[in-house]
Amino acid sequence: xxxxxxxxxxxxxxxxxxxxxxxxxxxxxxxxxxxxxxxxxxxxxxxxxxxxxxxxxxxxxxxxxxxxxxxxxxxxxxxxxxxxxxxxxxxxxxxxxxxxxxxxxxxxxxxxxxxxxxxxxxxxxxxxxxxxxxxxxxxxxxxxxxxxxxxxxxxxxxxxxxxxxxxxxxxxxxxxxxxxxxxxxxxxxxxxxxxxxxxxxxxxxxxxxxxxxxxxxxxxxxxxxxxxxxxxxxxxxxxxxxxxxxxxxxxxxxxxxxxxxxxxxxxxxxxxxxxxxxxxxxxxxxxxxxxxxxxxxxxxxxxxxxxxxxxxxxxxxxxxxxxxxxxxxxxxxxxxxxxxxxxxxxxxxxxxxxxxxxxxxxxxxxxxxxxxxxxxxxxxxxxxxxxxxxxxxxxxxxxxxxxxxxxxxxxxxxxxxxxxxxxxxxxxxxxxxxxxxxx
Numbered sequence: 352x353x354x355x356x357x358x359x360x361x362x363x364x365x366x367x368x369x370x371x372x373x374x375x376x377x378x379x380x381x382x383x384x385x386x387x388x389x390x391x392x393x394x395x396x397x398x399x400x401x402x403x404x405x406x407x408x409x410x411x412x413x414x415x416x417x418x419x420x421x422x423x424x425x426x427x428x429x430x431x432x433x434x435x436x437x438x439x440x441x442x443x444x445x446x447x448x449x450x451x452x453x454x455x456x457x458x459x460x461x462x463x464x465x466x467x468x469x470x471x472x473x474x475x476x477x478x479x480x481x482x483x484x485x486x487x488x489x490x491x492x493x494x495x496x497x498x499x500x501x502x503x504x505x506x507x508x509x510x511x512x513x514x515x516x517x518x519x520x521x522x523x524x525x526x527x528x529x530x531x532x533x534x535x536x537x538x539x540x541x542x543x544x545x546x547x548x549x550x551x552x553x554x555x556x557x558x559x560x561x562x563x564x565x566x567x568x569x570x571x572x573x574x575x576x577x578x579x580x581x582x583x584x585x586x587x588x589x590x591x592x593x594x595x596x597x598x599x600x601x602x603x604x605x606x607x608x609x610x611x612x613x614x615x616x617x618x619x620x621x622x623x624x625x626x627x628x629x630x631x632x633x634x635x636x637x638x639x640x641x642x643x644x645x646x647x648x649x650x651x652x653x654x655x656x657x658x659x660x661x662x663x664x665x666x667x668x669x670x671x672x673x674x675x676x677x678x679x680x681x682x683x684x685x686x687x688x689x690x691x692x693x694x695x696x697x698x699x700x701x702x703x704x705x706x707x708x709x710x711x712x713x714x715x716x717x718x719x720x721x722x723x724x725x726x727x728x729x730x731x732x733x734x735x736x737x738x739x740x741x742x743x744x745x746x747x748x749x750x751x752x753x754x755x756x757x758x759x760x761x762x763x764x765x766x767x768x769x770x771x772x773x774x775x776x777x778x779x780x781x782x783x784x785x786x787x788x789x790x
Contacts, residue, residue, distance in 0.1 A: 366761050366764065366765055369757065369761060370758065370761045370762075373754045373757045373758050373761075374758065376754055377751065377754040377755065377758070380747055380750045380751045380754060381751055383747050384744060384747040384748055384751060387741065387743050387744045387747060396702075396705040396706050396708075396709045396734050396736050397709075397736070397737075398708070398709055398712050399737060401737040402709060402713075402734075402735055402736055402737050403709070403712060403713045404713075405735035405737070406709055406710060406713035406714070406733060406734055406735045407713045407714065408735075409733045409734075409735055410454070410710070410713065410714045410717060410718070410721065410733055411454040413721055413733060414451045414454035414455045414717075414721070415454055415455065415457070417455065417721075417724060418454075418455040418456070418457070425455055425456055425457045425460075426456055426460050426486060428455070429448065429451075429452060429455040429456060429486075430486070430487050430488055430491060432448050432720065432724070433445060433448050433449065433487060433491055433495075434488075434491050436448060436720075437491065437494050437495060437498070441689070441723075442498075442686045442689065443682070443683070443686035443689040443690045443693065443716060443719045444693075444719050444720050444723055445495070446480070446683055446686060446716045446719075447690075447715075447716040447717045447718065447719040447720040447721075448720050449479065449480045449483045449484070450476055450479050450480065450483075450715070450716055450717045451717050451720060452464060452479065452482075452483035452486065453465060453468070453479065453483075456486065460486060464482055464483065464486060467482040467485065468482045476683075476715070476716070484496075552595055552598050552599075552679075552687075552688060553594060553595070553598050554598040554601040554602055554605075555581075555582040555585045555586055555594060555597060555598060555601070556582055556586075557586070558586055558587075558648075558649040558652055558653060559648065559649060561579070561582055561583055561586065561649075561652050562648025562649050562651065562652045563648070564579050565579075565634050565638070565648070565651070565652050565655070566638055566648065568631065568634070569631065569634050569635050569638050575604075576627065577604065577614075577617065577618055577621060578601055578604060580621045580624075580625050580627075580630070581597050581600060581601060581621060582597070582601070583625070583652065583656045584597070584621075584624060584625060584656065584660070584665070584668070585597040585598070586653075587652075587653050587656040587657060588656065588657070588660060588665060589669060589672065590669075592672070592673050592676045593669045593672040593673060593676070595676045595679070596671075596672030596673060596674070596675040596676035597672055599675050599676065599678070599679060599688060599691045599692065599695065600617065600672070600675060600695070602688060602692055603692045603695050603696065606692060608692050608693075608695065608696040609695065609696065609698075610696065610697075610698065610699050612699035612700065613695075613698050613699050613700070613703075616699070616700055616701065620664070620667065620668045620671065621668065623661060623664035623667075623668075624660060624661055624664040624665040624667075624668045625656060625659050625660055625661070625665075626659060626661070629659045630655055630656070630659040633654070633655035633658050633659050634651065634652070634655045637650075637651030637652075637654065637655060638651060671701060671704060674704045674705065674707075674708050675691065675695060675704065676691075677708050677711070677712075678690070678691040678694050678695060678707060678708060678711050679691035681711045681712050681715050682711065682715055682716050682718075682719070683715075683716055686716065686719075689719075690711075690716060690718070690719045693719050693722045693723055694707050694710070694711060694718055694719070694722050695707070696722065697722050697725070697730045697731055698731075703731050705734075706731045706734035707731060707734075709734045709735075709736075710730075710731070710733055710734050721733065
């Protein structure tokens with residue numbers, strides 16, 4: 352009597368079914384996890400403490416790599432960069448390199464530098480700079496001190512002149528001691544106000560210059576439209592922060608430091624905020640004769656910009672100008688404009704502006720040498736954003752890990768079975784007798 356062996360479903364069919372299901376499910380779960388982590392928009396690169404710390408660590412790693420890739424020891428490479436920056440008269444870069452010394456030096460130099468910083472009489476960035484100077488060659492130290500001394504002497508002379516003027520005002524009064532005291536107090540208040548509120552940096556010109564450019568444009572002469580519209584918006588509708596941001600953009604334009612992508616992005620923003628056709632029509636209506644720009648040119652330009660502006664588009668442009676102004680806020684006052692222009696030269700889009708702001712907030716002047724010596728074009732990748740681990744994100748990441756583990760297990764199983772496929776199979780003699788037909 353014959354016994355039929357049960358025909359089982361082959362393992363390959365099960366493996367193929369499970370493998371294809373996991374393969375289809377994996378990208379879907381990964382997409383959902385990315386959407387949960389980052390949202391529907393690009394990362395905002397907000398300046399929270401976790402992002403700032405992560406960005407600072409990334410900057411330190413890039414500085415160490417920069418020092419290791421040069422010829423010689425890290426200390427020699429770092430000193431060479433400082434020497435080149437001094438010779439090129441790049442004050443912002445020199446300051447940034449001195450602040451980056453703890454990250455660029457290694458071994459005994461790094462440990463000794465940290466000890467020197469700890470026992471320094473100064474604090475903050477100035478303590479780091481003072482300690483880092485000791486690790487420069489003597490000629491570089493002398494050159495740096497000579498340049499610094501000349502700058503300090505200039506400010507010291509200005510302070511002495513201010514004090515002399517205050518003294519003359521207090522002693523030269525003829526109405527008695529009360530008048531002299533009032534004059535001295537006023538001088539002190541003016542000096543304090545000057546220290547707290549530095550003069551606004553502006554390259555926008557004035558409305559008179561703008562009216563002359565507007566008259567040329569109406570006569571179809573060639574003018575720099577980007578600078579014209581940017582100056583007009585800055586002088587007529589922008590706040591102080593946006594005006595300084597517009598001035599930084601103009602400084603970058605005149606030094607030809609902006610990338611073509613950001614130029615196009617900026618031009619699009621300006622065209623949306625103040626459409627050229629509408630603006631030119633308003634100017635033509637105001638300049639109804641050849642002497643219009645002489646008689647009431649400033650009022651015509653101001654009214655033309657006010658009537659042509661799209662408020663929604665202007666709000667977006669103003670937001671970008673605020674971010675650009677912040678690139679100078681977190682750096683040294685003496686080198687803030689040069690620092691902002693150096694950082695802005697790496698920007699290509701609005702998202703890049705957010706990343707640049709985070710880098711400057713995390714590193715201050717240290718961001719300048721990174722931007723100037725970035726040969727890979729990945730300077731803005733130094734910015735780090737933080738992902739909040741919510742419960743849905745944890746579940747999605749667990750599902751993604753399970754799918755990947757299943758794919759890996761099935762792959763190894765199939766490979767193992769393929770190697771054992773041609774191995775000899777042992778058969779039981781008893782089993783063969785039982786399966787043999789009876790005679």
